[in-house]
Amino acid sequence: MRANDLPEVRALPLFRSMEPENFSELMNAAYLQRFPRQVDLIFEGEPADFLYIVVEGCVELFSRHAARETTLAMVRPVRSFILAAVIRDAVYLMSARTTEVSRLLMIPSENIRAAFEKDAAFARAIVTELAVGFRTMVKEYKALKLRxxxxxxxxxxxxxxxxxxxxxxxxxxxxxxxxxxxxxxxxxxxxxxxxxxxxxxxxxxxxxxxxxxxxxxxxxxxxxxxxxxxxxxx
Amino acid sequence: MRANDLPEVRALPLFRSMEPENFSELMNAAYLQRFPRQVDLIFEGEPADFLYIVVEGCVELFSRHAARETTLAMVRPVRSFILAAVIRDAVYLMSARTTEVSRLLMIPSENIRAAFEKDAAFARAIVTELAVGFRTMVKEYKALKLRxxxxxxxxxxxxxxxxxxxxxxxxxxxxxxxxxxxxxxxxxxxxxxxxxxxxxxxxxxxxxxxxxxxxxxxxxxxxxxxxxxxxxxx
DNA sequence: CGTCACTTTGAGGTCATTCAATTCGCGTGG
DNA sequence: CCACGCGAATTGAATGACCTCAAAGTGACG
Missing domain, CATH: 1.10.10.10 (Winged helix-like DNA-binding domain superfamily/Winged helix DNA-binding domain)
Incomplete structure (x- = not known):
């Protein structure tokens, strides 16, 4: 299933100011998919093949290490996750699973990176998104150490x-x-x-x-x- | 003191691929300054007026909350710090102080943002820098929760x-x-x-x-x- | 040579985890 | 419709991790 007709996605800060044709191109390459609850979407350590956007439902980002597990974030509509891994063309640092029945938009990483090179407004939006993500992470880290x-x-x-x-x-x-x-x-x-x-x-x-x-x-x-x-x- | 003649700075991933004239412009607006050890540079909560680059010495990033204090990172040459706050035109989330005699390059935030709008290569470099920063932060956070x-x-x-x-x-x-x-x-x-x-x-x-x-x-x-x-x- | 900050060690207390047992709510199947 | 089972949530007791307070040792530097 592909989907070009998602005004909520177009309205996201990440995509809002993109050139229409670039956005269309991105959406043509994207998959909109339904998932039951408790489905593993990605595993940390895997290459970042897709950027994910939660259109409906809820996704838990978590991590495991040596028999311990911790939740890193809960992602609700309409937000993207693991943008940094996609941009870096690197390996995911977090695993992800649905916690409810969810609809997710999956955009192939290469398309994101191509659009980033081509569309200056998109590049600016990515910068903002990453800066906000970084600062949010810093706050979580501070909370954990100081409270x-x-x-x-x-x-x-x-x-x-x-x-x-x-x-x-x-x-x-x-x-x-x-x-x-x-x-x-x-x-x-x-x-x-x-x-x-x-x-x-x-x-x-x-x-x-x-x-x-x-x-x-x-x-x-x-x-x-x-x-x-x-x-x-x- | 101003400084245009710092090859280490020009060689930074952040500035490496900038247009020469844009880099010059940035450096002409920048201050290169020496600080003794244990000098407070910025306080969390203040508006982000400068991007800092540690050219020599060492800077400690830390945070205080309710009589508690914790070190968030140590920055050594040649690296920048608090880029996300500058990009967001927001308030610093961390305080900073020198731990040794240091030479710091201070670039006014407006100039960074202006160069970001003008120079596509610089914008790309900022994206990379922020993505790396985000992922580094995630790793620290995971380490704290999982170990x-x-x-x-x-x-x-x-x-x-x-x-x-x-x-x-x-x-x-x-x-x-x-x-x-x-x-x-x-x-x-x-x-x-x-x-x-x-x-x-x-x-x-x-x-x-x-x-x-x-x-x-x-x-x-x-x-x-x-x-x-x-x-x-x- | 004394001072002062850093480091180490010990004792005691607090916070958080583990293990175990019980309760509660909910959905399934009889 | 009810009994049952299951997972989530709570509670208690014991253990372990980490912090605070106090004191003593170490080393750098004036």
């Missing part, structure tokens, strides 16, 4: 709260096992961290979290734009 | 050993306090980690380390190109 597990959880709850309207009620977008791995802790520890946040007014009922005293949570984890803020891509 | 402190130390010793000729004798390029912070542990713990590596044939005398049984160290920390390898920029 405790419970603080990281609290900070993430505050971000989710903002993203979900700031009502004080947050619905976790994936299961707690995954959240724990993303935060760099075990599921058991995540449970205990939730329990520890109770004294700051955080209530847990399944995957819906209620934050009654946002200021107290802020005092505890000290959110910072230098660690927590998402970057707008514009 | 213990002692394993991270062992892996770093192996990398340094390769970089220093593979003789089995490594000279630490900075003091142990800094190394500890870079590895994400305390100085006390670094000492204990060195002691723990003794049984794999690692001997410590001041800042020179002797690795008598490289295979044993490898079996212990399981080095991987997906975590440890430096990326060539070419």
């Amino acid at each position: 405790s597990g419970t603080e990281r959880l609290a900070a993430r709850l505050l971000i989710q709260n903002d993203a979900q309207g700031g009502t004080g009620r947050v619905v976790l977008p994936y299961d707690k096992k995954t959240l724990a791995s993303l935060l760099g802790m075990t599921p058991e520890n995540l449970s205990r961290s939730f329990a520890a946040l109770k004294k700051y007014g955080v209530g847990v009922d399944g995957n819906t979290i209620d934050i009654t005293d946002i200021e107290a949570v802020k005092r505890f984890c000290r959110p910072s734009v230098l660690i927590d803020a998402d970057e707008d891509i514009f | 213990s402190g002692t394993e991270r130390l062992a892996a770093r010793l192996l990398i340094q050993n390769d970089a220093q000729g593979g003789t089995g004798r490594v000279v630490l390029p900075y003091d142990k306090k800094t190394l500890a912070s870079l590895l994400g542990m305390t100085p006390e713990n670094l000492s204990r980690s060195f002691a723990a590596l003794k049984k794999y044939g690692v001997g410590v005398d001041g800042n020179t380390i002797d690795i008598t049984d490289i295979e044993a160290v490898k079996r212990f920390c399981r080095p991987s190109v997906l975590i440890d390898a430096d990326e060539d920029i070419f």
